[in-house]
Amino acid sequence: MTMSGIMKSVGLASLLAAGALTATAADAADKKYKVFLSMSYVGNDWQAEAQNMVTAMAKANSDKVDLQIQVSGPVAQKQIQQINAMVQAGANAIIVYPISPTALNPAIKNACDHGVVVFAYDSSVTEPCAYNVVTDQTKLATLSAEWVAKAMNHKGNLIFVTGVPGTSVDTDRNKAAHAVFAKYPDIKIVAEPNGMWSQAVARKGLTEAMATRKWEDIQGVWGATACIQSWSLEIESGLKTLIPCGAEGTNGMRVMMLPKGAAEGAGGTYVPMGAPGVSLESHPGAGALALKLALDVLEGKKVDKLTTMPLDVVTNDNIKLCKEGSFEELKGGCNTFDPGLVPSGWFSVIYNPATPEVGFKAALVGQPD
Amino acid sequence: MSAVPSALRAPRVLQRMMKRNHGLLVAVATFVAVVLLLSLKLPNGFSYYDLTSTANSATALALAAIGETIVIIAGGLDLSAGAVISLANCLIAAHVTATPASMALWTFLGLSAGAAVGAFNGFLIVFLRLQPVIVTLATMFIVEGLTLLILEQPGGAVPPDYSAALTGDAIAGALPMSAVFLAAAIAIWFLMRATPFGTYLYAAGSDREAARAKGVPVRTVQFAVYVLAGVFYAAAGVFLTAQTGSGDPTVGPPMLLPIFVAVVLGGTSFAGGRGGCVGTVFGALTLMLIVNLLLVFNVPTYYASTVEGALLIAAVLSGSLGRGAPVWNHVGALRLKWAAWRDTGAPSAPRKATSPKATTARAVRDDDTLPAGGLARWVTRNAPTLRFVAPAYGALLLILVFTALLFGARTTPSTYFNSLLVLSSFMAVLALGQGAVVISGGLDLSMPAVITFAGILLTAWADASNSAALWAVPAVVVVGGLIGALNGLGIVLFGMFPLIMTLAMDGVIAGFSLVYSNGTPSGVAPPAIAWLMTGRLWGMTPVVFAFALFVAAATILVSHTAYGRRLKAVGASRTAAFFSGVPVDATLVRTYALSGGCSAIVGVMLVGFSGQAFNDMGEPYLLPAIAVVVIGGTLMTGGRGHFLGLLGGALLLTALTTVLTGLLLPVAMKSVIFGLVIVLAVLGLKERSA
Structure with a gap:
């Protein structure tokens, strides 16, 4: 494994070089909204699933959105710097998993002043110009x-x-x-x-x-x-x-x-x-919904400043095993996945009527339904 | 000198200046390189907007890092920096009102709180002669607890005037206030350096004994340094408060590692006595711009920490690959060996004298001047070791008595001691690795990532399979050992500071874990490993028996092998060890490999303990492992340590957290008590001379 790890890091240099090419290619294919996802932290299962779901949502809307995901690390100043850099890079919208509900406010305010649509998900931010998609x-x-x-x-x-x-x-x-x-x-x-x-x-x-x-x-x-x-x-x-x-x-x-x-x-x-x-758990699909709503805002639709994620209470009375975990099946009330498919620490909170793009595959590998 | 023609002198002066300010030059060059790289990639170049936003986000970090730089130049280390930032931040945000008097008052009180924490640190370190690492670690816990008592969650509001005054533009469109603050901080630093205090600072940091002999008031200087540093951390908190307009108790502590990175990027040496604060400011700016680099080059999230780690290594290396770098000595030595081999047809076999020398040393110790009685003789012979091993056991005994009085009625000794031993086993294994590294004079911050990586590899390679575990467990430990050996090689070949080499390695390996697991580690623990950590054997958890064997093996390794003696010799003085024929470099590489292997073993144990691997499972173990090492009587500056001391530290810390968990207290109070008990426990470890 160390070998493949080393290979991967060697591949990084070429990846950096390739980044230079893709950036110019993206400039040519305009008409797409440039959306950034700013994550503060990526080191646990919940964050991994949230990131996968956002990726799936972006793929489902690939005609409209050009999504770029970045992680700042758990230091507020770095996320502030990141949000500023995203504004400077010409973002139309920025989706934020905020490291702090208050510390990012000036950076978010600054983004709003530059006409950028800002959505925070899971944890809310107190800056009034931002939209929040949260779990109660x-x-x-x-x-x-x-x-x-x-x-x-x-x-x-x-x-x-x-x-x-x-x-x-x-x-x-x-x-x-x-x-x-x-x-x-x-x-x-x-x-x-x-x-x-x-x-x-x-x-x-x-x-x-x-x-x-x-x-x-x-x-x-x-x-x-x-x-x-x-x-x-x-x-x-x-x-x-x-x-x-x-x-x-x-x-x-x-x-x-x-x-x-x-x-x-x-x-x-x-x-x-x-x-x-x-x-019951904070919904990892909040980021995906935030992206969807951000596109709505960019297209001129009216969106509430505060969106609350559904809270499905799963008890021994309504627990139900899924077969494939498609959105339709989730809608039918299944809420648990076969132990052979996912690790035990994986979050099975996926279903949200507002995001039919997001099913089991979205959470697992970032593919829309 | 006078014979040198004046035409040649000018370049020599320049050369000397370059050499003296080498660290600063590298810091500036790194910063300029990053800015140039960004300018090439940014469509609009590097604008005033970029400059202001970078200066704004870097100021808090830079102010705090200046405080840390001063401490490090004076030969200390301060882990409480991040906690103090939050303390000042929350103190102000929770109380300040919109009147100018209130703003001035609370700013003053915030700075005073920083000074008070610094004075507490300074008192314990300078006057009670405790080790800086453990004192400031304990202070960190105490201050984090106090901060939570002031503000239990993000909130508080700061008047807009306050924010505008500190973070607006000094000259609209041309100069941000933050740049003025940074300039002011640098000006203070220059003024300070011009006074005798500045000279004393460097003197105390480069050679304390020599400085004292020359009449430098070393203790006063060191005490002042911690107070001053506390004020700088608090100033960072003040700026942060203005910048964010609110308080957040969680915002400061994660800044600790970036503070270290800024200090290192700024060219300050962790050995003390060298460096400066101007470089630190550039280091902080560079660190912030790395965020922009990652964005501009669209580095995927899971690679981010790997790239950051690699950039850190590259930046530090670029400054240390000059003619004097250790790597050239190695190349030279290899060339000599090659020449010798070519001439004689076989490598010479030097330095075979170490083992006989060791046996004679042992024979001499068995002399007649020792007391005749068995126990008295043993005590006299081991008095120095007992002196630094005993305090941990003394404190442990007190906590056990306390636990028995409080909870004795509702638990059985077997349940209690079984839990205590299982939880201590993680700490003890980590303490062997970290302890060996510390005895060698270093520090291993890559433990969390190695623990996690090992766990992830194990469940991927041996998912619920005992037969696969037969090869996977050794393989994982070897991987950990190899990562450790890489740390050692970086330190030995390139003269990297252990703290920064292992910190960068932690980032690199954390990235590997994310990439390899794609964010979600797969598989469950092999049943045998799960049984080892959670099953039953003769009424105890099986790992307890393995633990006993481990303690015996580790004690022998540290205190009764050639490796153990070499380790202590290297830690006491590399130069002396080298001239005594100790293979210094090989010993260091082995030590870091041992630490990596121990981390990997803990990764395996944690997988068995919680049933699967998690990407965040190693993180909570770094600071406790360092605490255990120091509480166990190991000297942070190297050269001294005994595994039984480390074991005592592991048991003490576990017993302490267990009794605190048993008490129904708020987290904030537990944190304060934890810190205070650590300070009390290490009071017995007072050094004879500061």
């Missing part, structure tokens, strides 16, 4: 926390897994969920391990929390990236009945929620076992 995190946390509270019969000990501290998404979610659990005096939050929205960190945090507790004393688990890892730990500790959990959106969690024998497992705990859970 308060609603997401409230719905999932209510489900977990009910599954615990509104009493018992709960483990509350938090995300990346200091971000709006984490703060909004935690506040909403705390508000729900506070309604039920018999529910006691006994530990708040930090999961950083990462399976590996969540596993570590849960192990630390359980070093001084017994799974037998726990009645519920809540938090992003909490479920696969808590159920796996319960199985390893020999617990007979799995504990209700919400609310990640990974295929691994959903496969575990499927009734036993519903699909062939892919090893380890990536197997249908009827685990009690509620699956």
Whole structure:
């Protein structure tokens, strides 16, 4: 593999040289909108899927749009610099996955002043000239926390897994969920391990929390990236009945929620076992929808400044395995994919009635339906 | 000298100036090269707009990097820079109102907060003689926690006047305010350098003992340096506040690594005593323009970090390939060897004397001056080692007692110690690699990417297959070792600083991981590896038994092998080691290979632990691994360390995070407590002389 890695990096020099040619070629084929995607970070499954979906949306509209994707790294100044450079490069629209809801405001304002249409997705930005395509995190946390509270019969000990501290998404979610659990005096939050929205960190945090507790004393688990890892730990500790959990959106969690024998497992705990859970996640298709809406704006259509992504609540009652995952099939209500097709950490939140271009293939390889 | 004709003198003066300002010249040349390259590609050339926007985005980074440069010139290192930026940012954004008095007051308080953090660092480092890395790492955690207590999420609003005053145009259409700030910062630097303080700064950084002997007030200078640096980080926070018009507790910490890159691109030497702040400003500007380069050349997202890493290596290399570069020594040595081989028909076999020498040394230690009793004798003989290994175990014992008092009733010792050992096993393996590198006098920042890459390769090559794992696990560890060896070669052959070589390598390998996995790692852990990390064997997780074997092997490797002795010799003094016949370069390359191999092993273990590989799985382990190494009594400047100390550090840190997770406290409070406990734990490691 190192060899192929080295080959790839050698190929990069020629790729840089080729970039010079394609840029001039693109100038010739005008009449297309020049749209840039500015990502702050690409190092996890969610971002990879979001990028794939945007790519698929651009391919579905290849007659109208010339899309260029760039990543700045998780440093606000670099994303500011990137947005400025995109404006300078003649962008018609810029789609942003913002590293911060506030720090990019001056750069976004500057882009708007230059007549560039700016869309932020997933996390919102507070600059009023920008359009936001977001998931309602308060609603997401409230719905999932209510489900977990009910599954615990509104009493018992709960483990509350938090995300990346200091971000709006984490703060909004935690506040909403705390508000729900506070309604039920018999529910006691006994530990708040930090999961950083990462399976590996969540596993570590849960192990630390359980070093001084017994799974037998726990009645519920809540938090992003909490479920696969808590159920796996319960199985390893020999617990007979799995504990209700919400609310990640990974295929691994959903496969575990499927009734036993519903699909062939892919090893380890990536197997249908009827685990009690509620699956909800920030929609990775927000970027794709943002691109579609940006084209609408460029074509003179009226678009709302705030678009909220659909929140499909998947529980053991409505969980359903997809065969192929085409948009039509997703529309019919399937929401989980065969363990043989995708890794367990892959997000199976794909369906959005507003984006028929985006199905399973879009999320996996960036091909439109 | 006086005999040299005056006509020849001028070029010599020029030559000397070039040599003295070599770092700065390279920094400027790199910047100019990047601007030229961009101008060629941009349809409108490099305009005033580009200049202002670049100056604006680079100013915060440049101000913070100036602070870090001063610390590094004085022979220190400061990991709290990023955290302080956010502290000042949030402090101001959360409180400032629209009156001029309020704006002035909160700007002053923001800068004072930076000075206070710097004073805290300086006090611990200079007066309590603790190592800068661990002090500033602990401060980083404390300050991040405090910042979250001030502002728990992005928000706050800054009056538009504040932003306009600091980030508008100084002369409309000709000069942005940010350029004025940068010029002012450079002016302060020049003024400072012209005073005795400036001379002391370089003297203290290049040779502390010599400086002290010459009457330089080394301690005062070093303390002042940390305070001054804190003010510069806070100034970066002030500018950032004006630029973004708000506060965000997460915006500062990720700037730490770019700050280091700006310092290195600016030509400042991490060895201390050389460099300057003008180069740093150009370094920060260059770093920002790399973003434009990536855009203009349309580099795909997954390649971005690889390209950035490669550019960083290229920029640093271009400055160090002059006549004095180590690589030419190697070429020369090879040529000599070749000549010798050609003349004698076989390579000579030099330096076979090391092993007998080692045995005689051991024999001498067994003398009669030691106490007769077994234990007393052992203690006396190992007193220096015990002194730096013991504090970690002392603190560990306290935390265990605390844990037992708090949670003893609701858990069983076997559950607790099993978790403690499983979680410590990752840290201990990383600590062997990082510890060896630190003992050799370096630092390995490529750990996160190597961990991740190893995990991704393993699940791709041995997806749920034990038979494939038989060859895939060794193969993955070899890949990690090779990446480490590349680090070592870069450091040995091109004289790159370990910090920058491994940081660039981290970027390169992180890109490989993304490209190889196409963003989504495939496959699941081989069942045997999953069993090792999560299964049951005689009531414990199987890895616990492997861990015991590992500890024994690692202790022998570090303390009882020729390699271990060479490692410490190289770390204590490369020159002395070389003249004692130690193969310095080979030892260094082996050490980095060991570190890469250890990272890869942790990648394998993490895959078993969480069932699959993730592109972000290595990231959380870098800073804890460095913390473990220092808490375990290893000297950051090299030459000293014992694996049992590292083990103590790993157990201590894991026990600490476990007890904090068990307590129902906000994340911010946990972060503050974590930092304070680290400071207390290392108080026992006070050095005899600063």
